[in-house]
Amino acid sequence: MKTVRHSEHTLRTALISKNPALVSQYEKLEAGERRLMNEAFQPASDLFGPITVHSQSDWITSHPEPPQDFEEFFSDPYRKTPSPEKCSIYIQCIGPLGNTQIISEEYVKWLKSYCEAFFYGLTVKLLPPVPVSATKCSFRVNENTQNLQIHAGHILKFLKKKKPEDAFCVVGITMIDLYPRDSWNFVFGQASLTDGVGIFSFARYGSDFYSSRYKGQVKTLQEKSSHDYSVFDNYYIPEVTSVLLLRSCKTLTHEIGHTFGVRHCQWLACLMQGSNHLEEADRRPLYLCPICLRKLQCAIGFNIRERYKALVRWIDEESSGTPGVTPKHSREDNVNLPKPVEAFKEWKEWIIKCLAVVQN
Structure with missing residues (x-):
């Protein structure tokens, strides 16, 4: 392990x-x-501490x-x-995100x-969820x-065509694994900054993703038309645990952060660090370092x-009840599930x- 430490x-x-x-702009901020x-x-x-690199496969080494x-952000x-x-x-759900509606x-x-x-001051809206078939994707x-x-x-x-007039960006989220092209194994997410759209999968954040497999139906799928989306009916969905919720929040805010022009952080431990694999993504903190925080504050x-008070309220609100895993089977009635926030402690x-x- 090595430490990336700047003067x-x-x-x-x-x-x-x-x-x-820009110095004058900084001096006008509240004390x-x-x-x-x-503190940076x-x-x-x-x-705020330095970035640690654990292996050659980590993002900062391999990319x-x-x-x-x-200044570079401001002048871009x-x-x-x-x-x-x-x-x-806007958030667009593609396919179900949980075992029940x-x-x-x-x-x-x-x-x-x-x-x-997280993006305090902006409005976040939900588009009606759509099945995979609506996207007409391969x-x-x-x-x-x-x-x-x-x-x-x-x-x-698909997201670009659906982008509302008042949208700064549209992000699609799904529990189905993604691939960007035939030669690639997978990708956690992909975005077009010029179009202000992105798609992100939380499938690999489930604890049993690698053991779930497609129930031996590969041959069946090969025999089907590539446009027969019935293969997604009752497809595997990971349980929404506190860890999965934390990972989802981290990925979503990191990727939306890029749409503001914030590039991968190489200054301090920060949410905007790149990540090559799940272990590295888990090491990445939920917070922005001061340099990236100033960028986002400048944009919004x-x-x-x-903003910090709003984040504390999010952790505290709607989290009464027993924390833990959301139930695999739940009655489809008007009840509020306890928000699993123990991983956010x-x-x-x-x-x-x-x-x-x-506040001092």
Whole structure:
């Protein structure tokens, strides 16, 4: 394992810039916000630490990228910023997300309200869920996992056609595995930043994904027409555990973050770090480092204190009852399932520490 550690001077410049106009912009932030962001270049900070690289297969080693500081983000002529006319984030469910309709509905509500807190100040809306057949995408059985996969690129085209007038971006979410082209094994997600659309799968976040397999129906699928979507009827769906919810929130906010022009972070441990595999994605924190936080604040215009309070409220709200796994079978009536948030405990404690710094 090695540590990617930058000097205080480098981190200070990456956050504040040497451009007098951007320095002035930074100095106009609230004192508490500056106090929190200044933690980026405090060596003894217990809020923000360096990136750790555990193997050669980790993203930062295997995908060399130029780092993006705040000034580069601010000056990027291609980045998109929400406007009064286009200020909504839309979520499109493709196929069921839970073992019953009520689990699907509650799960996507949890994701929606989390995104509203994370991207504080923007509206998040749900598009009516659609079956896989509505996308007219190609699909296949993966040779390694023997699980069904749907074509990510075809779904992006579907989302682009459905994009509402007031949409800043549209993100599709599914519990079915994705592949971007025939030669690829799989992909967690794919996005088109120019079109403001993305598709993300949470299938591999389920604890039993690799043991589920497609129940020996590969031969049956090969005999079917490639447009016969009945193979997805009653298809395997992972249980919505607290860990799966945490992973889903992390992936969704990371990928939506890219639509604002925030590139992969190479400064500090941060949600916007790239990840090559699930172990690396799990190591990535739920929070933004100060440099990426300033980028997102610049794009949206939120108050950092109020944003953190909204995230704490999300963890605390609707979470009464016994935490744990959502039931495999649930009566289809009007009940609220307890939100499984035990995996968010450390995240909440970290936010409370940040609030103490901001509010001092």
